[in-house]
Amino acid sequence: NKNSLDSDEDEGASEASFKDAQVFDSSRQKNNGSVPQENGIKKHRTSLPAPMFSRNTISVFSILKKCIGQELSKITMPIVFNEPLSFLQRITEYMEHTYLINRACSLSDSTERMQAVAAFAVSAVASQWERTGKPFNPLLGETYELIREEQGFRLVSEQVSHHPPVSAFHAESLVGDFVFHGSIYPKLKFWGKSVEAEPKGTITLELLKHNETYTWTNPTCCVHNIILGKLWIEQYGTVEILNHSTGDKCVLNFKPCGMFGKELHTVEGYIQDKSKKKLCVIYGKWTECMWSVDPQVYESQKKSEKKGDGKKNKNEVDRAVNDDADDMPDVQETVSVVPGSTLLWRIDPRPAHSSTMYNFTNFAMSLNELEPGMEGILAPTDCRFRPDIKAMENGNMDEASQEKERLEEKQRAARKERAKSNQEWSTRWFQSGTNPYTGSQDWIYSGGYFNRNYRNLPDIY
Numbered sequence: 001n002k003n004s005l006d007s008d009e010d011e012g013a014s015e016a017s018f019k020d021a022q023v024f025d026s027s028r029q030k031n032n033g034s035v036p037q038e039n040g041i042k043k044h045r046t047s048l049p050a051p052m053f054s055r056n057t058i059s060v061f062s063i064l065k066k067c068i069g070q071e072l073s074k075i076t077m078p079i080v081f082n083e084p085l086s087f088l089q090r091i092t093e094y095m096e097h098t099y100l101i102n103r104a105c106s107l108s109d110s111t112e113r114m115q116a117v118a119a120f121a122v123s124a125v126a127s128q129w130e131r132t133g134k135p136f137n138p139l140l141g142e143t144y145e146l147i148r149e150e151q152g153f154r155l156v157s158e159q160v161s162h163h164p165p166v167s168a169f170h171a172e173s174l175v176g177d178f179v180f181h182g183s184i185y186p187k188l189k190f191w192g193k194s195v196e197a198e199p200k201g202t203i204t205l206e207l208l209k210h211n212e213t214y215t216w217t218n219p220t221c222c223v224h225n226i227i228l229g230k231l232w233i234e235q236y237g238t239v240e241i242l243n244h245s246t247g248d249k250c251v252l253n254f255k256p257c258g259m260f261g262k263e264l265h266t267v268e269g270y271i272q273d274k275s276k277k278k279l280c281v282i283y284g285k286w287t288e289c290m291w292s293v294d295p296q297v298y299e300s301q302k303k304s305e306k307k308g309d310g311k312k313n314k315n316e317v318d319r320a321v322n323d324d325a326d327d328m329p330d331v332q333e334t335v336s337v338v339p340g341s342t343l344l345w346r347i348d349p350r351p352a353h354s355s356t357m358y359n360f361t362n363f364a365m366s367l368n369e370l371e372p373g374m375e376g377i378l379a380p381t382d383c384r385f386r387p388d389i390k391a392m393e394n395g396n397m398d399e400a401s402q403e404k405e406r407l408e409e410k411q412r413a414a415r416k417e418r419a420k421s422n423q424e425w426s427t428r429w430f431q432s433g434t435n436p437y438t439g440s441q442d443w444i445y446s447g448g449y450f451n452r453n454y455r456n457l458p459d460i461y
């Protein structure tokens with residue numbers, strides 16, 4: 001059993017064939033690839049080469065019912081549950097709202113800067129909304145780069161560890177305003193009806209002109225109803241953004257939805273100074289928008305609302321014990337805005353064809369595009385060259401599945417070779433080190449990626 005050698009890998013979908021699966025609409029979308037516009041700014045593609053396969057034709061239950069009680073890492077997940085992006089590309093989606101970092105850089109008031117950073121931290125997880133597809137596990141040594149002149153940044157990331165999987169990234173402003181970096185260790189837990197992904201690892205944002213550093217950790221993401229019912233996503237946990245120059249902080253509480261869904265997708269928190277004085281309240285939904293308001297105004301509004309509904313929730317049944325699907329509470333209500341609030345961020349609508357393309361945002365649609373001229377420039381380890389992701393994006397599920405298996409087999413063989421000759425794997429663009437602000441273990445960019453010296457890179461594809 002090859003699984004015993006390499007339990008963390010999700011193996012290829014040998015048991016499922018996709019020949020019978022139906023394509024939503026086989027007419028290919030017009031591929032509007034990247035072409036420079038008149039103003040010199042590149043236009044990126046806004047759709048994938050092919051729509052996704054319908055998952056309805058595959059019995060999820062038949063695949064997963066035998067897995068209950070097993071470690072998630074041992075379960076063979078068919079590729080049809082993936083989305084055609086590597087986890088390295090998925091974390092690059094933090095950069096979709098880079099304008100919020102640019103805004104923070106431009107503000108002279110420190111509380112307003114913290115508000116913009118808080119909005120950025122929330123917006124960074126907003127792309128996960130309705131994204132139930134699982135990104136591909138990066139191979140050890142896999143890299144991803146993204147340069148966006150119009151947004152003013154460049155980013156490089158590398159899969160620096162396989163057991164446990166760790167992805168390190170480093171982004172920097174093209175004009176020297178900020179550095180944004182981190183390392184993410186997604187810890188997955190299978191709860192029978194749901195999968196919980198805890199994104200361990202610290203995220204650090206440095207606003208260089210202001211000599212300010214902020215650090216935080218993302219909330220926990222949970223995908224519900226993986227066996228029965230409709231898949232949906234919840235994020236919960238407390239995110240603390242620390243200003244390391246002063247010890248001031250912003251506390252954001254991503255609320256679990258609760259039995260009656262009153263708090264579905266709700267985020268609520270505040271910014272406090274060193275003496276714990278609340279400077280402002282921040283509230284909204286990570287799927288929608290975030291606002292800030294004076295703490296006293298907020299409290300008095302909440303008090304007058306409470307008078308309105310005296311009764312409280314009855315018994316919160318432990319939802320893990322019953323057999324029914326945990327449906328997403330049907331709450332249409334949007335954020336109720338307290339008078340006097342300031343809008344910090346609002347989510348962009350998804351493109352109309354998003355639902356047939358893994359619920360991707362426009363930004364996500366463009367991430368795996370091999371733009372003209374890139375082939376000769378990218379590192380050969382770049383995700384855009386991964387044949388399994390490419391095949392899936394083109395709608396060739398059988399090929400994607402075979403290629404995924406081949407790559408994982410190749411990775412296992414390379415590891416065995418290294419073990420035989422007592423060779424240690426060495427990372428290329430990041431070094432294990434200590435985050436100078438939090439003191440925790442982190443992966444620090446060693447620099448030089450954009451000099452494009454690709455000698456001695458491993459052959460991983």
Ligand SMILES: *[C@@H]1O[C@H](CO)[C@@H](O)[C@H](O)[C@H]1NC(C)=O
Binds near residue numbers: 111212244246248
């Ligand atoms: C963050 O630290 C800087 C530098 O000491 C300070 O000027 C600023 O007031 C702090 N900002 C917030 C929002 O805590």
Ligand SMILES: *[C@@H]1O[C@H](CO)[C@@H](O)[C@H](O)[C@H]1NC(C)=O
Binds near residue numbers: 230359
């Ligand atoms: C996309 O969102 C819809 C609506 O919530 C959901 O039913 C569907 O399962 C989602 N698709 C993916 C691939 O996550």
Ligand SMILES: *[C@@H]1O[C@H](CO)[C@@H](O)[C@H](O)[C@H]1NC(C)=O
Binds near residue numbers: 211245
């Ligand atoms: C930036 O902050 C650090 C630590 O808080 C301090 O040592 C340094 O002198 C500051 N530099 C500037 C230019 O303010």
